[in-house]
Amino acid sequence: MPDEEQRVSVSVTDGIADVRLNRPEKRNALDPAMFAALVEAGERLRSDVGVRVVVLSGEGPDFCAGLDFTSFRAMTAGERLSASAQLPPSDGPAKATGQRAAYVWAELPVPVIAAVHGNALGGGLQITLGADIRIVAPDARLSVMEINWGLVPDMTGTQLLPELVGRDVAKELTYTGRVVSGEEAAALGLCTRTDPDPRTAALALAAEIAARSPHAVRASKRLLDLAGRVDLEAGFAAEQKEIGALIGSPNQVEAVTARFEKRAPNFEDGR
Structure with a gap:
């Protein structure tokens, strides 16, 4: 098992990189350390020529429940804790820390499969948008939740979500912040397909792709x-x-x- 302080664990077997958000006691919520760990993991894999496919999932009951509550409290004082993450400059289109944590997966030269269970809310949902394929549990809960906090999606969501679900559906989900199940997400195009065991299904698909x-x-x-x-x-x-x-x-x-x-x-x- 990875060290409990390691926000993101990465292991590579037979060309498949198994990447896991590893803060289960906090439902894999996003804090500066998690943002930095996601970017660093993605950047490291981008240069690994032995990696053929990436599977991105979460330890514990959720994929990622969104931004850490500490960050919301800091916002009431005008602070943005994600900006405190220590990262080298980016030469890609995503510059802000949160954007990079989601978009680094889109920048990988190999396919990325997100396996989603439990909650994928706000920033957690936006991280999945960087994947090529999303396999989601039927009872998973997904939401563009930022409106509930008086915010807008700022981790690539406003630009990538319309590509998946269309502009009108993207607006409806963003304006309301409503939660959709994995089954509805599949119907909307927000995920590729559902599976009761999304991580096992993602790893099986990854093995099929890695054989090509x-x-x-x-x-x-x-x-x-x-x-x-x-x-x-x-x-x-x-x-x-x-x-x-x-x-x-x-x-x-x-x-x-x-x-x-x-x-x-x-x-x-x-x-």
Whole structure:
């Protein structure tokens, strides 16, 4: 078990990084140490060429219940505790600490699967938006809860949520702060699918993805993340660049050879 003071635990097995928010006694609530640990874990994994998939989940009864109550109390005095997290500057689009804690998962070159159980509220929900895939327990509780505290979602939620559920649904959820179940989240597009044991399901899916060519998977993520964010000409050109780099490469040859030989492929890691 990880040290109890370690806010985020990370272990890597067979190319799968198992990342767990590790503050169960506080329902994995976000404090400066948790923000910093999330960013640091994501940054560390981004440069690990042996990682093929990431599974992001929470220890204890919840994925993440949102911002620590101490932070809300500090806000009444105009303080923003998340800003006290000690982090190196970011060269990506997310600059604020909370934004980086959520968006660092979107910046990983490999797929990230969030496994959500219990509460994923406010900032906890926004962390899941950085994942590529969200598997959620049917009875999980998800909410864009900031309005209840007189706030707006400021951890990428206003920009990423509409991509998933549409602008009108994003507005309804944000204006009301209402809680939705995992089942409703799936119906709205807020999650990919439900499963009564989301972490086990996420790890099984991760193993399936990790068995594919890591170069093709990374290229697929790059292309799919461009969709809707660049014009078609740029997107189509990116497709051709990626396919040109893959055809005849060692892992592509191995994929074809293994398929014809009816055996499991043996892919090389790396970028």
